[in-house]
Amino acid sequence: MHVLVPFDARQPKSRLADVLDDGERQTFARAMLADVLDAIEETGHEPTVLSTAQVDCRASVTVDERPLTTAVNDALDERALPVGVVMSDLALATADTLDALFGTAGDVVIAPGLGGGTNALVVRHAEFEVDYHGTSVRDHREAATAVGANLQVVDSYRLGVDIDDPTDLVEVLLHNDRTATTWLDDAGFRLETREGRATIARTGTESDGT
Amino acid sequence: MHVLVPFDARQPKSRLADVLDDGERQTFARAMLADVLDAIEETGHEPTVLSTAQVDCRASVTVDERPLTTAVNDALDERALPVGVVMSDLALATADTLDALFGTAGDVVIAPGLGGGTNALVVRHAEFEVDYHGTSVRDHREAATAVGANLQVVDSYRLGVDIDDPTDLVEVLLHNDRTATTWLDDAGFRLETREGRATIARTGTESDGT
Numbered sequence: 001m002h003v004l005v006p007f008d009a010r011q012p013k014s015r016l017a018d019v020l021d022d023g024e025r026q027t028f029a030r031a032m033l034a035d036v037l038d039a040i041e042e043t044g045h046e047p048t049v050l051s052t053a054q055v056d057c058r059a060s061v062t063v064d065e066r067p068l069t070t071a072v073n074d075a076l077d078e079r080a081l082p083v084g085v086v087m088s089d090l091a092l093a094t095a096d097t098l099d100a101l102f103g104t105a106g107d108v109v110i111a112p113g114l115g116g117g118t119n120a121l122v123v124r125h126a127e128f129e130v131d132y133h134g135t136s137v138r139d140h141r142e143a144a145t146a147v148g149a150n151l152q153v154v155d156s157y158r159l160g161v162d163i164d165d166p167t168d169l170v171e172v173l174l175h176n177d178r179t180a181t182t183w184l185d186d187a188g189f190r191l192e193t194r195e196g197r198a199t200i201a202r203t204g205t206e207s208d209g210t
Numbered sequence: 211m212h213v214l215v216p217f218d219a220r221q222p223k224s225r226l227a228d229v230l231d232d233g234e235r236q237t238f239a240r241a242m243l244a245d246v247l248d249a250i251e252e253t254g255h256e257p258t259v260l261s262t263a264q265v266d267c268r269a270s271v272t273v274d275e276r277p278l279t280t281a282v283n284d285a286l287d288e289r290a291l292p293v294g295v296v297m298s299d300l301a302l303a304t305a306d307t308l309d310a311l312f313g314t315a316g317d318v319v320i321a322p323g324l325g326g327g328t329n330a331l332v333v334r335h336a337e338f339e340v341d342y343h344g345t346s347v348r349d350h351r352e353a354a355t356a357v358g359a360n361l362q363v364v365d366s367y368r369l370g371v372d373i374d375d376p377t378d379l380v381e382v383l384l385h386n387d388r389t390a391t392t393w394l395d396d397a398g399f400r401l402e403t404r405e406g407r408a409t410i411a412r413t414g415t416e417s418d419g420t
Contacts, residue, residue, distance in 0.1 A: 015406060097365055112367065115377070115407020116384050134403040137384065155307055157322065157370035164406065167325070174326050174347065193344040196225060196374065197325020 001102065001122070003045050003084035004075050006068055007033055009053040013089070019166045019202065024187065031183040032163060033057055033088040035176060040086060042095035045102060049088070050075055069132045082124040090119055091172045091180045092158040101159060106152030108144040111159035112137040114168075120159050125149035169200045211312065211332070213255050213294035214285050216278055217243055219263040223299070229376045229412065234397065241393040242373060243267060243298040245386060250296060252305035255312060259298070260285055279342045292334040300329055301382045301390045302368040311369060316362030318354040321369035322347040330369050335359035379410045 012029035013020070020028060033049070037059050040047040047059045050071055054063055064071040076083055084102060086093070101111055101120055108128050113119035116135035123130075127147040131139050144151035161171050163180075172180050173191050188203040222239035223230070230238060243259070247269045250257040257269045260281055264273055274281040286293055294312060296303070311321055311330055318338050323329035326345035333340075337357040341349050354361035371381050373390075382390050383401050398413040 100365075112385070114371075115380055115409075116401070116403070117407065135384070135401060135408050155366050155368050157365050157367050160367035160370070161324075170325055174345070175322070191326070191345060193326070197327065198345050199325075 001045050001082045001084055002079050003040050003047045003086055003102075004072060005033070005036060005040070005047050005049045005059070005086050005088050006072060007049050007051040007055060007088040009051045009055045013164070015164050016166060016169075019169070019200070020187075028180070028183055028187075029089070030055070030057070031179040032091045032172075035178040035180050036086060036088050036090055036093055038178065039093045039095050039098055043098050043102060045084065045098075047086075048075075069130055072130050072132070076123055076130070081126060082122055084120070084122050085130065086120045087113075087117075087162055089163045090159060090161075091163050091176045092161050093120075094158060097156050097158040100156065101154050104152050104154055107149035108140065109152045109154060110137060110140055111154045111156055113160050113162045114164075117162060119162050120154075166200065167197070170198045173200070174198070211255055211292045211294055212289050213250050213257045213296055213312075214282060215243070215246060215250070215257050215259045215269070215296055215298050216282060217259050217261040217265060217298040219261045219265045223374070225374050226376060226379075229379070229410070230397075238390070238393055238397075239299070240265070240267070241389040242301045242382075245388040245390050246296060246298050246300055246303055248388065249303045249305050249308055253308050253312060255294065255308075257296075258285075279340055282340050282342070286333055286338075286340070291336060292332055294330070294332050295340065296330045297323075297327075297372055299373045300369060300371075301373050301386045302371050303330075304368060307366050307368040310366065311364050314362050314364055317359035318350065319362045319364060320347060320350055321364045321366055323370050323372045324374075327372060329372050330364075376410065377407070380408045383410070384408070 013025045016025055037047050049059050049061045051061050051063055052065055055061055107125035109122040110118055111120040116137050118136040118140050128149050189200050192199045192201045223235045226235055247257050259269050259271045261271050261273055262275055265271055317335035319332040320328055321330040326347050328346040328350050338359050399410050402409045402411045
């Protein structure tokens with residue numbers, strides 16, 4: 001199936017501003033995008049990046065400057081169903097977890113994310129429309145019911161943890177073994193373990209130009 | 211199989227102190243415990259609460275005042291394997307997700323939690339010992355390798371999200387439909403939706419004694 005991967009090429013990952021500067025957020029967001037595209041390609045499905053601006057990556061790119069919900073709904077209308085929608089910050093996603101998502105029967109299949117988001121979904125019902133505002137996992141349940149679509153929920157940690165906040169970087173370091181973790185390592189991020197959940201620390205990094 | 215459910219009956223959920231007072235944390239922790247015990251019982255397996263002090267609940271209780279790691283390792287030694295260990299704050303756990311855990315083959319089966327924790331596991335190897343200090347999901351991988359135990363990881367959002375921090379209460383309200391959500395509702399907690407992840411708000415509650 002076609003798999004849309006929405007990507008904000010302009011102001012990506014603004015909630016990481018406390019730990020990464022503008023340029024770093026740009027390159028880190030692209031590292032996560034690369035990992036997500038790799039995982040989708042390993043499943044044998046075909047990703048298309050739905051981006052707010054041109055972005056250099058290994059998949060085909062459709063540029064749409066409009067808000068996420070509008071862009072995704074129009075992209076769904078233009079394509080033969082089923083269509084998958086997988087967020088570009090799912091740095092923990094693997095081919096196995098995506099296969100489980102794509103292989104789950106249902107008119108609408110949802111992978112809930114932290115804080116009520118919809119991190120990934122599969123749409124097989126022509127009347128279903130996405131709405132990423134607010135608590136989308138709840139709204140998508142209601143939207144599926146409203147159009148008579150059968151809804152299934154996939155229970156996946158790797159699809160449920162999106163990388164938005166500084167605490168989420170812990171999850172990348174623990175569970176991603178690709179580009180995103182290499183990037184964080186190179187940028188000086190390390191796990192810190194105290195009581196409770198692990199946190200991140202950043203050590204000074206120098207580029208000495210040699 | 212026997213399923214141990216460690217529970218801190220004395221100072222439960224201290225990281226919720228910003229939003230719940232001492233007595234509230236006690237009752238909320240017991241509400242989550244009740245939900246976890248219900249889910250385990252629905253799987254047909256037999257829970258035993260491993261508690262730091264006597265606690266009133268519907269399962270059998272073993273009181274052990276020692277630190278978590280010591281108490282769990284001794285309890286593992288005393289029982290015929292396999293033994294499950296499921297944390298008492300997995301308010302999103304359901305019988306289905308626990309069945310998937312208990313049914314996964316492997317000498318050691320782990321459900322990773324947010325921030326590097328080990329939220330649930332199954333032990334079928336006599337030499338494997340738990341260590342809940344630090345980044346336990348990483349340490350448990352190494353411990354399994356060290357004793358030659360085959361390790362499997364279960365990918366589950368419902369087992370991965372434990373309820374430790376105030377932001378986690380959002381997950382209870384969204385995904386738990388049992389005692390814990392009823393308790394939060396009664397205590398005045400509501401979802402707030404802005405940009406990004408949903409948050410919680412608490413409305414004034416009055417007990418008028420009538």
